Amino acid sequence: MAASQLRIASRRSQLAMVQTHWVRDELAKAHEGLEISIEAMATQGDKILDVALAKIGDKGLFTKELEAQMLVDQADIAVHSLKDLPTNLPEGLMLGCITEREDPADALVVHEKHKDKTLATLPAGAVVGTSSLRRLAQLRHHYPHLTFKDVRGNVITRLEKLDSGEFDCLILAAAGLGRLGLGDRIHELIDPSISLHAVGQGALGIECREGDAAVLEQIKVLEHLPTARRCLAERAFLRELEGGCQVPIGVNTRFEGDTLVLTGMVASLDGLRLIRDEARGPQEDPEAIGIALAHALKAQGAGEILEEIFASVRPEA
Numbered sequence: 001m002a003a004s005q006l007r008i009a010s011r012r013s014q015l016a017m018v019q020t021h022w023v024r025d026e027l028a029k030a031h032e033g034l035e036i037s038i039e040a041m042a043t044q045g046d047k048i049l050d051v052a053l054a055k056i057g058d059k060g061l062f063t064k065e066l067e068a069q070m071l072v073d074q075a076d077i078a079v080h081s082l083k084d085l086p087t088n089l090p091e092g093l094m095l096g097c098i099t100e101r102e103d104p105a106d107a108l109v110v111h112e113k114h115k116d117k118t119l120a121t122l123p124a125g126a127v128v129g130t131s132s133l134r135r136l137a138q139l140r141h142h143y144p145h146l147t148f149k150d151v152r153g154n155v156i157t158r159l160e161k162l163d164s165g166e167f168d169c170l171i172l173a174a175a176g177l178g179r180l181g182l183g184d185r186i187h188e189l190i191d192p193s194i195s196l197h198a199v200g201q202g203a204l205g206i207e208c209r210e211g212d213a214a215v216l217e218q219i220k221v222l223e224h225l226p227t228a229r230r231c232l233a234e235r236a237f238l239r240e241l242e243g244g245c246q247v248p249i250g251v252n253t254r255f256e257g258d259t260l261v262l263t264g265m266v267a268s269l270d271g272l273r274l275i276r277d278e279a280r281g282p283q284e285d286p287e288a289i290g291i292a293l294a295h296a297l298k299a300q301g302a303g304e305i306l307e308e309i310f311a312s313v314r315p316e317a
Contacts, residue, residue: 005035006218009066009075012040013154018179019204020079023099023222030221039075041065067093067207076215078207081176082200082231085207087239096208096216098231100224102175104202104252106135106195108188109177110169111162118188122146122168129158129167133269133309137248138195139171140271155180171195175202196250196265196276199234203227226255229286233262236290241266241302247309260286264293266302269309275300 006027010020017040024036042065067090069075082098089095108119114126122128122143129151130136136148149167151158155176162170171190177183206222208215230253243249243266250265260283267274277300279293294302 004033005037006077006215007075008036008038009069009078010038010040011066012042015155015176015180016040016079016081019081022179023079023204023206026222027218031218034218039069041069063207070207070209076208076212077219080205080207082203082205083173083198085200085205087199087235089207092210093207094210095205097206097219097223098228099204099206099222101203101227101230102178103189104197105174105192106171106190106197107174107177107186108169108190109159109162109172109185110187111165111167114168115187119143119169119190119194126168127166129162129170132171132198134198134248134250134267135171135195137267137269137271138250138265138274140269141267141274142194142271144271155182159185173198173201192252192263196252196263199238199249199251200231203231205231226283229260229283233260233286233290236287237262237264237294238290240291240294241297241306243306247306249306255283256280258283260289262289262293264297266297266305268305269312273301273305275302275305 008020008024010016020038024038028034028036063080063085066078070078071090071092110117114122124145125147127147127149128139129149131150131152139146140148151161151167151170155172158170158172161167174186174189177186206219208219233253234251237251238249241249248267248269252263254261259280261278261280263276263278265274265276275297277293277296279289279296281289
C-alpha cells in the first residue's frame with residue numbers, strides 16, 4: 001500500500017523550484033489525499049559561483065546534498081534536471097523515473113544590439129557567455145573567431161549580466177528558459193549539426209531509494225517511456241566514456257520507426273579535435289546503443305581527448 005506522505009528534496013534555485021512544484025502538482029493530481037512536502041536547499045554548485053564548474057569537479061555538484069537527505073530518511077525523492085545527475089549514483093539510491101522531455105536544444109540569447117544577428121553572423125570578437133565545456137568546445141570548433149567567457153549564477157542572474165553589456169550573447173538550455181516563462185528570450189535554437197546537447201538535457205530525473213516499492217509506485221505515473229529510452233541510451237554512452245557532467249560530450253537522440261538512433265560527440269577544449277559518430281539499435285535496449293557508440297568513439301581517439309581534459313581541469317587538492 002502506498003504511503004500517504006511524500007517528502008521531496010530540491011535545490012532552491014528558481015528553476016529547480018519551478019520543476020519541483022510541477023512534479024508535486026502532477027503527483028497530487030494523480031494520487032488523491034497524498035500529502036507532499038518540499039525541502040529546498042542549496043547545493044555545492046549553487047554556493048560556489050566564482051570558480052568554473054569544471055574546476056570544482058562534478059561528482060554530485062548539484063545533487064549530493066539532496067541525496068544525503070534521502071539516505072538519512074529525511075526525504076523520499078529528489079527532483080533533478082537530469083543533465084545534472086551523475087550516471088553513477090550513491091549506493092542505495094536509484095533513478096526511479098524520467099519525465100517527458102522538453103526541447104533539449106541549446107538556445108542563443110542575444111544582447112539587444114545583436115538582435116539582427118544569428119550565431120553564424122555575430123561579429124569577430126563577440127563575447128559569448130557559457131559555463132559549459134561541451135558548448136564551449138563545439139562553438140570554438142565552428143566559430144573560432146568568437147570570444148568565450150565563463151558565466152555562473154542562475155538563469156536570471158546570467159540574463160542580467162547579458163543585458164548590462166557584460167556579454168554579447170549567452171548560450172542556455174531552451175528547456176530551462178521555457179520552464180521559467182522566458183521562452184521569448186530565445187533568439188535562435190542551435191541546430192544539432194552545430195551543438196549536440198547535454199546528456200539528459202530537457203528531462204527531469206526523479207531519484208529515490210532502491211527497493212522503496214511504495215514510492216516507485218507513486219512516481220511511475222510521471223514516467224515517459226520514449227524520453228526514458230532516449231535518456232538511458234545517452235547516460236549509458238556518458239557512463240561508458242567515464243565522462244562527467246562538466247566535460248565536452250554531447251548527444252542527440254531520435255527514433256526512426258522502432259529504431260533508436262544516438263549521435264554522440266567528444267571534443268577537445270580548443271575545439272580543434274571533434275569526434276562525432278552515431279549508433280542505432282532496437283529502442284527496447286537503449287543502454288546497449290549507448291555503450292556501442294562509446295566504444296566506437298574510443299576507437300577513434302575519444303579516450304585520449306578526455307584524458308587530456310581531465311588532466312587540465314582536474315580540481316586542485
